[in-house]
Amino acid sequence: MFSLFRENIRIALDSIKGQVLRTVLTVLIIAIGITALVGILTFLGALEKTITGDFASMGSNTFNIQRYEFTTRNNREREKINPVISYRNVKEFSDRFQYPYTKTSVFFTGTSNAEVKFESEKTDPEAQVVGVNENYLENTGTGIEKGRNFTFFDIENNNHVCLLGSDFTKNLFKNTNPIGKTISIRGVKFKVIGLLESKGATFRNNQDLKVLIPLQVARSMYTLPNINYNISVKVDDKQFLEGAQDEAIITFRNIRRLNPIEENNFGLERSDDLINRIANITSYLYIAAWIISIITIFGSSIALMNIMLVSVTERTREIGVRKALGAKRNTISGQFFIETVLIGQFGGVIGIILGIAIGAIAASISNFEFSVPWLAIFAAVVTSFLTAVVSGLYPAVKAARQDPIESLRYE
Structure with missing residues (x-):
């Protein structure tokens, strides 16, 4: 049995070598479909990993009070317009909200x-300046590569100190340690006390070209009306998370002077809720990717079947000779079937390589975090095998049913 299988593989390989042009075209047809599948899944995997990584760094025990709910932020024309979260709101919240084990x-x-x-050097006008308090880094999951974080006294005393994003080491401080140096923003000088760890960029929003300064100092520099503030609350023990959220909602409703029957005019979002919603959105993208890929692969399977039918027709006399020498139907069908499967696997391998390369390039251009798409590779292997099986079944059966006498007469 094994010797017959090995013989069929040898015959299939010899046939493939004898029809190089046709084999190459067939392999490319399969590879195009697999490339579409692997490329799209690779890119979606990088997108999902980047976005969920950004939110997961905040921790599942963190929630935010913001102007709008996540679900209504893109529907402002239909939804009521919530008032901005003013400094008075956040100041009152900080004073009133005293839930245990929270920051x-x-x-x-x-x-x-x-x-x-810095000295005679300056950056392009694209840096982000954020006014924060001493809990900002911990609540947003931001680490410090060098130096130290803000202290309570830095914030309370309005010290002119700052933390820099990692990208500043690529321009202002290319060959210099920034710690202890003095920079200038709008003519206001700040001493650099820390360098933040790199967080990359998402949708062209560079998280590493950022300057963090004490909240009150930022308020004195940026005095536009209707500035919207953000509140982030971290609970040290997750078992107190639900209670902390309820307390935060009650506190902020009191600050906004809402009566019991009025809806909230602010939003509260947990970081893990956002991750779940993003997962739901990407699941639809995965379904769309599979639909597109299946259509492409379906076309590839039809092309492969037609090419194998042509091959059966051209090798009718060869089939007749083999049957005259005693070859059985399953031997003939197995030969063509194995040939089709081998071609399908060759196309699958090429498609996987091209798909990963294209997906990685697209992820790199979009600044997404690339990882080896094992799910996409497994899906491609299974899909290419099933495509070859479906495409090779009918040609193999047709070859096996050839009449040996008629086959020997074929010219």
């Missing part, structure tokens, strides 16, 4: 196009 972070973005100067 409250208050922050706002002063500008996203600041020009940062």
Whole structure:
């Protein structure tokens, strides 16, 4: 049995070598379908990993109070317009909210196009300046590569100190340790006390070109009306998370002076809720990717079947000779079937390599975090095998049913 299988593989390989052009075209047809599948799944995997990684770094025991709920933020025309979260709101919340085992972070973005100067050097006007308190790094899952974090006294005394994102070591401080150096923003000088760990960029939003400064100092520099502040609360023990959320909602409703029958005019979001919603969105993208890929692979399978039928027709006399020498139907069908499966696997391997390469390039251009798409590779192997099986079944059966006498007469 094994010797017959090995013989069929040898015959299939000899046939493939004898029809190089046809084999190459067939392999490319399969490879195109597999490339579409692996490429799309690779890119979606990188997208999902990057987005969930950004939110997961905040921890599952963190929640935010913000102007809108996540689900209504893109439907503002239909939804009521919530008032901004003002400094008075966040100040009252910080004073009133005293739930056990919690840390409250208050922050706002002063500008996203600041020009940062150091000595005679300066950056392009694209740096983000954020006013924060001492709990910002812990609540957002941001680490420090060098130096130290803000202390309570830095924030309370309005010290002119700052933390820099890692990208500043690529321009202002390319060959210099930034710790202890003095930078200037809008003519205001700050001493650098820490360098943040790299967090990369998501959707062209560079998280590493950021300057963190004390909250009150930022308020004195950026005085536009209707600045929207953000509140982040971290619970040290997850078992107190639900209670902390309820207390935060009650506290903020009192601050907003809402009566019991009024709806919240603010949003509360947990980081793990966002991760779950993102997972739901990407699941639809995966389904769309599979639909597109299946359509492509279906076309590939039809092309492969047609090519194998042509091969059966051209080798009719060869089939007749083999049957005249005693070859059975299952031997003939097995030969063509194995040939089809081998071609399908060759196409699958090429498609996997091209798909991973294309997906990795697309992820790199989009600044997404690439990882080896094992699920996509497994799906490609199974899909290419099933495609070859489906495509090779009918040609193999047709070859096996050839009449040996008629086959020997075929010219």
